[in-house]
Amino acid sequence: MIHTKVRCREIIESDVEAIADLLTRGFVGRSRNYWIQGLRRQAFRPVPEGYPRFGYMLDNDGTPVGVLLLIYTTRMEGEKTTIQCNLSSWYVEPAYRNYAPLLTKIAQRHKEVTYLNISPAPWTWPIIETQGFRTYSRGMFFSVPALSRAPRWSKIEVISQHAKQVEGLSEAETELLTRHARYNCLTLVCRTQQGTFPFILQPVRIRRGIIAPPAMQLIYCRSAAEYATCAGRIGRLLLRLGKVAVVVAGNGPVPGVAGLYTERRGRKYFKGPHPPGLADLTDTELVLYGP
Known part of the structure; x- marks a missing residue:
């Protein structure tokens, strides 16, 4: 069948309901509310000027038949501002799969942007690598932190989404923690004799294995040493x-x-000029949409 009216265009706010319907059809096990919540979060978050708020869609005479969600974020590296883009959920209706390359091509056209793919299925790894992506995280460490000894003269503090300032943290890190608290993350500071260390964690589903312990994903810390x-x-x-x-x-x-x-799983990729930090999954699909 020839589809003469299919075009690739930016998703706008009036498309959100139809995009949620499309993603619900495409991802078995994800409810419509899951997609609506994430899309609403994208609708209200700051986005770097000149970049799409939601991503791109394949439009067939006004009806979305394909979608690639993009999450653009401004990052500060010292005094330098960089742009990062999380290539998030992708789906194209089977009858329109021959148009799928249009989404990939337009989504990765900015050479100044660092693109992330943080949740690829293992069978897609070779495909992603042929597209020029490089691994920055090869796997996952399932840690049991309660088995570690707590440092002397230390304490842990939960940071509320309403906190205006946090002693020992910069204004930028305080805002990072409170913003993620509003996304229902667990935001903490650990105060030790060596300093005040921020952490962001999020509940995560472990889908495989005979034993699936209740777990959290480490979304942010300054370094693995601070986590230890x-x-x-x-x-x-x-x-x-x-x-x-x-x-x-x-x-x-x-x-x-x-x-x-x-x-065996958990590989994460990037493509672009600025390799991402290992312990920084802030403002990505894991946070906005959930595990």
Whole structure:
């Protein structure tokens, strides 16, 4: 069948309901409310000027038949401003799959942007690599922080979404924590004799294996070393919340923290001028849409 009216265009706010319907059809197991919540979060978050708010769609005479969600974020690297784009959910109706390359081509056309693919299925890894993406995180470390010793003279503090300032943190990091608290993340600071260390965690579903312990995903910390320092305090807090494990993206175990590292899944890719930080999944699909 020849589709003469198919075109690729930017998604606008009036498309959101139809895009949610399309994604619900395309992703079995994801409810429409899941997509609506994420799209609404995208609708109200700041987006770098000149870049799409939601991403792109294949439009067949006014009806969306394909979609690629994009999440653009401004990053500060020292004094330099960079642009990062999380290539998120992709779906094209089977009858229109021959138009799918239009979405990929238009979505990755900005050479100054660093593109991320943080949740590819293992069978897609070779395809992604042929598109010029490079691995920056080869696997996942399933840590059990409660088995670590808590540092002496330390304490853990939950940061509210309403906090105006946090002692020991910059204004930018305070805003980062409160923004993610509004996304229903668990935002913490661990105060030690060495300093004040911020953390962002999010509940995550472990879908495979005989044993699936209640877990959190580490969304943000400054470094793996800071996580290791505060793991004992974090783990004891999480036990009170009914959580046992913390999943950490990386290229090996976190020294000093008990757990299991695997490269069978969890690979993360980037393409562009600025390799992302290992311990920084802020403002990505994991946060806006959830696990």
